[in-house]
Amino acid sequence: RGTALQPLFKMSYSCSKVGDPRPGQPYKGGTFCAFLPDNKEGLKTAKLLKKAFDRGLTFQIKSCNGEERVTWGLIPHKTSWDGGRARNGYPDAQYLREVGTVL
Numbered sequence: 001r002g003t004a005l006q007p008l009f010k011m012s013y014s015c016s017k018v019g020d021p022r023p024g025q026p027y028k029g030g031t032f033c034a035f036l037p038d039n040k041e042g043l044k045t046a047k048l049l050k051k052a053f054d055r056g057l058t059f060q061i062k063s064c065n066g067e068e069r070v071t072w073g074l075i076p077h078k079t080s081w082d083g084g085r086a087r088n089g090y091p092d093a094q095y096l097r098e099v100g101t102v103l
Contacts, residue, residue: 004081005036005046011059011070020061020068027061027068034077035089041096048103049075075102 011029020027034049036042052058052075060073076099080089 005038005042007034007036007046007049008032009034009053009058022063022068025068027070029070032059032070032072032077032079034079035081036078037090037096045096045099045103048100049077052103075099 009032011032036046036049049058058073058075059070061068062071076088076095078088078090078092078095080087083089085092085095
């Protein structure tokens with residue numbers, strides 16, 4: 001097992017905006033963690049993910065049991081260092097290529 005980059009996102013409670021499921025309603029934030037390999041491709045992907053985050057593309061607000069909450073958006077993230085593709089982890093030989101295509 002190699003070393004990993006571990007981006008951490010902390011989303012606070014706030015109010016949703018136009019385009020969200022219920023504009024103006026408060027939503028619940030959360031802490032989100034992802035993993036990337038600590039190599040040239042991982043660093044390149046980290047920079048692209050940062051741009052996506054800065055543009056508001058990383059997360060979305062979804063309604064769950066009458067409560068609005070922040071969830072991962074459409075950009076795939078590895079949320080586990082192991083467990084393989086089925087558990088959003090590594091090993092997954094296609095991940096960096098796939099996320100690069102999305103970004």
